[in-house]
Amino acid sequence: MPATGDAAPDFTAPLANGDVDEFSLSAELDEEAPIVLAFFPGAFTGVCTEEMCTFQDRLAAFDDLDASVYGVSRDSPFALNEFRAQNDLEFGLISDFNKEIIDEYGIAMDFDDLGVYGVAKRSVFVVDADGEITYSWVSDDPGVEPEYAEVEAAVEDLA
Template identity: 35%
Template sequence: MTDNHRLEVGAPAPAFTLPDADGNEVSLADYRGRKVIVYFYPAASTPGCTKQACDFRDNLAELDGAGIDVVGISPDKPAKLAKFRDAEGLTFPLLSDPDRAVLTAYGAYGEKTMYGKTVHGVIRSTFLIDEQGRIALAQYNVRATGHVAKLRRDLSV
């Protein structure tokens, strides 16, 4: 791997405002006072990203019951996100970051190893941001499958 910028627990979460699948702007500030999981994924409608999104969808009631919202962010355009959301019945916001500015601010874009080669791309990452807008959990290079179950164990949800 490389020396990609990484966020530490306790650091302020980088603010963002991005369009959702319907083109409406969603800001991190909208979640102030609640915990929110912000997860970054490479591409809508791919097998791993679909599995991960559906795992979040299937665990949303338990997360919500624990006072935790979920937001997914990828470089996909809103139209692709809308198609993904509708195809998979996703009920949490999917945000579009085509210029990768937010991905980069969170350390979720940069050099990674894929199939033995070093490439630039989205680093599958998950963050729990607390009610005050600080990083409570930062996980990089997470696996698409089984990640939500592990996250629930880590958070005792």
């Protein structure tokens, strides 16, 4: 699992942004850094919806810092577009349908009792323009949300 100070694992994946486009972390760093990657287990679930809606509510603060926010989950890009629409999310959601990003970041989690395997642990990584992780937070408890003010402070430190 990458930690603060490590190079962020690069990836290319579908981006749900109303359409379905391609997102490549390394390609976006030049124009959109710092980038906040907010991994969540699954769209349309209680805590995940609350988390993404809280990032939406705080989006102006990230915009003021010239930072970009992206949610990341195993959901298909089509499901993520519906999730965005139903929750009025203005930021893009990255589909890791094949679990490649989750594996690369070492944050896979299983819900054995539900028969659900390989979803993302709730995690947040801030990546600077050089591709370095300047903030990382990973929870083993899917019911715990990140400290949003802490994420904002980490981004502000890069300004």
